[in-house]
Amino acid sequence: MDSTVATERALDAAERLFYQRGIQTVGMDDIRTxxxxxxxxxxxxxxxKERLVEAYLERRDxxxxxxxxxxxxxxxxxxxxxEAGDRVLAVFDWLGEWFAEPDFNGCAWINSxxxxxxxxxxxxxxxxxxxxxxxxxxxxxVERAGxxxxxxxxxxxxxxxxxxxxxxxxxxxxxxxxxQAARVLIAAGRQG
Amino acid sequence: MDSTVATERALDAAERLFYQRGIQTVGMDDIRTxxxxxxxxxxxxxxxKERLVEAYLERRDxxxxxxxxxxxxxxxxxxxxxEAGDRVLAVFDWLGEWFAEPDFNGCAWINSxxxxxxxxxxxxxxxxxxxxxxxxxxxxxVERAGxxxxxxxxxxxxxxxxxxxxxxxxxxxxxxxxxQAARVLIAAGRQG
DNA sequence: GACTCTAGAGAACGCTCGTTCTCCTGGGTA
DNA sequence: TACCCAGGAGAACGAGCGTTCTCTAGAGTC
Numbered sequence: 001m002d003s004t005v006a007t008e009r010a011l012d013a014a015e016r017l018f019y020q021r022g023i024q025t026v027g028m029d030d031i032r033t034x035x036x037x038x039x040x041x042x043x044x045x046x047x048x049k050e051r052l053v054e055a056y057l058e059r060r061d062x063x064x065x066x067x068x069x070x071x072x073x074x075x076x077x078x079x080x081x082x083e084a085g086d087r088v089l090a091v092f093d094w095l096g097e098w099f100a101e102p103d104f105n106g107c108a109w110i111n112s113x114x115x116x117x118x119x120x121x122x123x124x125x126x127x128x129x130x131x132x133x134x135x136x137x138x139x140x141x142v143e144r145a146g147x148x149x150x151x152x153x154x155x156x157x158x159x160x161x162x163x164x165x166x167x168x169x170x171x172x173x174x175x176x177x178x179x180q181a182a183r184v185l186i187a188a189g190r191q192g
Numbered sequence: 193m194d195s196t197v198a199t200e201r202a203l204d205a206a207e208r209l210f211y212q213r214g215i216q217t218v219g220m221d222d223i224r225t226x227x228x229x230x231x232x233x234x235x236x237x238x239x240x241k242e243r244l245v246e247a248y249l250e251r252r253d254x255x256x257x258x259x260x261x262x263x264x265x266x267x268x269x270x271x272x273x274x275e276a277g278d279r280v281l282a283v284f285d286w287l288g289e290w291f292a293e294p295d296f297n298g299c300a301w302i303n304s305x306x307x308x309x310x311x312x313x314x315x316x317x318x319x320x321x322x323x324x325x326x327x328x329x330x331x332x333x334v335e336r337a338g339x340x341x342x343x344x345x346x347x348x349x350x351x352x353x354x355x356x357x358x359x360x361x362x363x364x365x366x367x368x369x370x371x372q373a374a375r376v377l378i379a380a381g382r383q384g
Numbered sequence: 385g386a387c388t389c390t391a392g393a394g395a396a397c398g399c400t401c402g403t404t405c406t407c408c409t410g411g412g413t414a
Numbered sequence: 415t416a417c418c419c420a421g422g423a424g425a426a427c428g429a430g431c432g433t434t435c436t437c438t439a440g441a442g443t444c
């Protein structure tokens with residue numbers, strides 16, 4: 001089997017299991033079984049579990065942010081004059097769809113941070129990078145909408161709060177609640 | 193040694209270690225060493241590690257919410273006509289002080305949920321109870337301030353987002369940012 | 385003073401899990 | 415055909431850890 005195909009299979013299995021059950025409770029044996037690869041092959045591709053965890057978070061980060069950006073770009077419709085803030089609010093629509101996915105289990109980075117942030121410096125670093133990138137994206141959307149850039153902070157906090165709460169309560173509501181609050185903040189920001 | 197004293201010592205050690213390093217990475221041996229109790233005594237008081245975890249979360253929940261309520265009550269000053277929402281905003285002041293504590297390591301329940309929410313039903317249940325109680329308290333503050341009770345949701349989400357972000361970025365700023373957003377929402381709510 | 389019960393110190397047990405090793409098969413190559 | 419070697423299956427190793435067991439000391443009681 002091609003090495004890139006094997007890597008992908010390993011990461012697919014790792015992502016599914018790590019995200020669903022947590023990192024520490026999933027053993028390399030579980031990943032072997034789920035991926036159909038041998039332990040030998042797994043350790044050739046990822047010399048230690050920690051490397052696999054890093055690769056899992058990296059790949060998921062790229063995909064998560066890309067999916068978000070693709071969704072938000074729908075709202076960049078040149079045909080109609082976009083309301084300032086439409087694309088900012090689209091973030092919460094996307095969160096709502098994500099929360100509704102059957103295998104939604106919270107934010108992978110918040111979960112990983114709770115599990116390993118205190119122990120693994122590499123995990124902590126990746127979580128910080130992911131959150132900084134997400135926040136940077138939110139700020140960028142705010143600024144491109146011509147809104148005061150200070151709006152980025154509370155919008156980001158609302159999104160984080162919605163992710164955590166959706167996970168714990170197993171509900172999609174927080175997305176709509178956060179969206180509504182963001183709408184009010186945007187309206188206030190436009191006046192001020 | 194008195195049994196209640198021993199229980200307290202066990203919980204003190206457990207809380208310090210679990211909160212700082214996570215639950216799974218702390219062994220019963222670590223708790224024995226830190227508490228000065230023997231394993232035998234520990235297992236008399238808590239027949240399994242899971243019981244100790246439950247007791248840790250329960251005791252911390254009671255103390256956390258009591259400290260918050262005590263702080264907020266300062267703002268219940270009958271001498272002056274309190275601004276509606278003062279006590280709601282006091283929640284964020286208190287969060288800011290908490291974030292600044294040297295051993296602050298995020299929200300114990302969010303962390304525990306990330307670590308064990310998928311594995312341990314008892315942990316998941318306690319996290320949900322704690323968050324429901326906190327949210328209930330926020331809603332109560334909002335209503336007692338004569339504000340529209342729908343304001344409870346976004347204020348709660350801002351608080352959650354602030355906790356998560358303060359932990360990951362190791363910064364106290366999110367408390368002030370969330371407070372500022374809450375101020376705007378409250379002002380808008382008073383008008384609407 | 386003999387007995388009993390509690391508790392301390394820490395060894396021991398059994399299981400899990402990350403990692404490595406052994407043995408074997410099969411395909412490519414001179 | 416003889417050789418080589420990448421890879422598969424899974425046993426084996428070693429450490430960590432939750433839990434229990436052993437042995438001992440001491441305090442309370444008749």
